[in-house]
Amino acid sequence: MLKEFKKFAVRGNMLDLAVGVIIGGAFNSLVKSLVDNIIMPILSLVVGKIDFSNWFIALDGKHYGTIAQAQKAGAATVNFGVFISGLINFVIMAFVVFLIVKGMNALYKTKEEPKAPTTKKCPYCKSEIAIEATRCPHCTSELKEN
Structure with missing residues (x-):
């Protein structure tokens, strides 16, 4: 004890x-x-x-x-x-x-450093998509590399 x-x-x-x-x-x-x-x-x-x-x-x-x-x-x-x-x-x-x-x-x-973006907008349908995407899953448009 x-x-x-x-x-x-x-x-x-x-x-x-x-x-x-x-x-x-x-x-x-x-x-x-x-x-x-x-x-x-x-x-x-x-x-x-x-x-x-x-x-x-x-x-x-x-x-x-x-x-x-x-x-x-x-x-x-x-x-x-x-x-x-x-x-x-x-x-x-x-x-x-x-x-x-x-x-x-x-x-x-x-001060927190800003996080790198993980999404981007499709230039055609304006939907949020993964930053690595080469084709939009919503409108199936082929995305150009920036």
């Missing part, structure tokens, strides 16, 4: 997955930092210094200044501002991943 587990754990796909998860976690923290420290302050400047992190509804009907105050008082809260921040993080992360994949595809794109 130990040998089977070792064989499973060191497979190429398993290691690739582990590397992908680690890089994904690092990428997530990088994008979160980009959103929290650069994009959200600029967005708040444009829309009037809005702090999304403190947008919430206290379900006990009372008004609290911050989520921390509401939670300290033991009130249940719906933190839709935190959700908006997460949504913005997701959109930015998806867009950055799109740009990276698009760039990688452009980098590794190989």
Whole structure:
């Protein structure tokens, strides 16, 4: 059983997955930092210094200044501002991943050479015929060599 587990754990796909998860976690923290420290302050400047992190509804009907105050008082809260921040993080992360994949595809794109034609048109009946044909199978015309 130990040998089977070792064989499973060191497979190429398993290691690739582990590397992908680690890089994904690092990428997530990088994008979160980009959103929290650069994009959200600029967005708040444009829309009037809005702090999304403190947008919430206290379900006990009372008004609290911050989520921390509401939670300290033991009130249940719906933190839709935190959700908006997460949504913005997701959109930015998806867009950055799109740009990276698009760039990688452009980098590794190989130009395919056009294939040699395998058919030609009969000059008499305009049917598609094999390029090596000396007589048209449709109209039986004898074809001249070009």
